[in-house]
Amino acid sequence: MKLLEERILKDGQVFPGNILKVDSFLNHQIDVELLNKMGEEILRLYKDCGVNKILTIEASGIGIACIAAQFFNCPVLFAKKTKTKNIANSVYKTQVRSFTHGVEYDVIVSKDFIGENDKVLIVDDFLAEGNALLGLVDLCNQAGAEIAGCAIAIEKGFQQGRDRVEKKGVRVEALAIIESMTDKQVKFKNQ
Amino acid sequence: MKLLEERILKDGQVFPGNILKVDSFLNHQIDVELLNKMGEEILRLYKDCGVNKILTIEASGIGIACIAAQFFNCPVLFAKKTKTKNIANSVYKTQVRSFTHGVEYDVIVSKDFIGENDKVLIVDDFLAEGNALLGLVDLCNQAGAEIAGCAIAIEKGFQQGRDRVEKKGVRVEALAIIESMTDKQVKFKNQ
DSSP: OHHHHHHHHHHOEEETTTEEEOTTTTSSEEOHHHHHHHHHHHHHHHTTSOOOEEEEETTTTHHHHHHHHHHHTOOEEEEEEEOOSSOOTTEEEEEEEOTTTOOEEEEEEEGGGOOTTOEEEEEEEEESSOHHHHHHHHHHHHHTOEEEEEEEEEEETTSSHHHHHHTTTOOEEEEEEEEEEOSSOEEEOOO | OHHHHHHHHHHOEEETTTEEEOTTTTSSEEOHHHHHHHHHHHHHHHTTSOOOEEEEETTTTHHHHHHHHHHHTOOEEEEEEEOOSSOOTTEEEEEEEOTTTOOEEEEEEEGGGOOTTOEEEEEEEEESSOHHHHHHHHHHHHHTOEEEEEEEEEEETTSSHHHHHHTTTOOEEEEEEEEEEOSSOEEEOOO
């Protein structure tokens, strides 16, 4: 998606350790107009898939998920990160390892809000090693929900995330795929 | 706001300790169509106030903030909760005590995204003791930003939050104000 790529080139910052900071428009300050264009594009990609629920994970996926959900006329469900040891029986639970923070945490969704009648679109801001996505896929599988696919804002194409998620049989779409990046240059994969 | 009150009566659940669960439509699963109506109402309340930025706090404020921001044509900034001890100099930081979880955490926003040229509308899902709002007000004050006011989805009118925030000279608007609640009955304040 040209608009997003241009915005990454203009306002993104690359830091050591393959960190791309896009906190001026995507995951701290949020450009809602840009999110709207992204929502439109996500609809174009998944419009004929019968999506009836968008699943994301707190916190930075929520904005994109809510704006995209307007195009699909469906609710959003956001998975919660928790360190609570005593989780109620009423949730599906999985473990996710954070690429950015190097910690592992439990991620839960209530059994009340996802089940075998759902066709789920998974939405998130970043795809790198794919840990968060694999967690969300696992939650859908536990619930018996069908997965239409994943829609990601920015994919780090030089990491293993896409392979790992596609190996689960899940479709992956990213609005901008970074082929390589240094502090001097960000290169995108042609789509 | 009638629509929100009716939804609370229909789908809200009251638990001991003055806990109102609205996770089927507001802070776990999100009814984006309802959020749209709420955004419209927030615009009605604050449309002539020159708002150029919406400030909220992760995670459950982000959805409402993003949808509301569409009506104001302005960006959202969401404050982040962190336990990191070494916070960069480039952030404003405050402490917030969580009513629900009984823990204290640091809340930060980057200095890059809020300053004295901003007129900020603070948006959140709940107002109870007001701790989160007071934290967000403090961040605005540190940044020298002007505060247009607060727009809250659900206020627990029997707790002290509104008084504490209004004493700081900040306007508070809530879309539904709960006067009293038991597991049998939720009563709203007439607005």
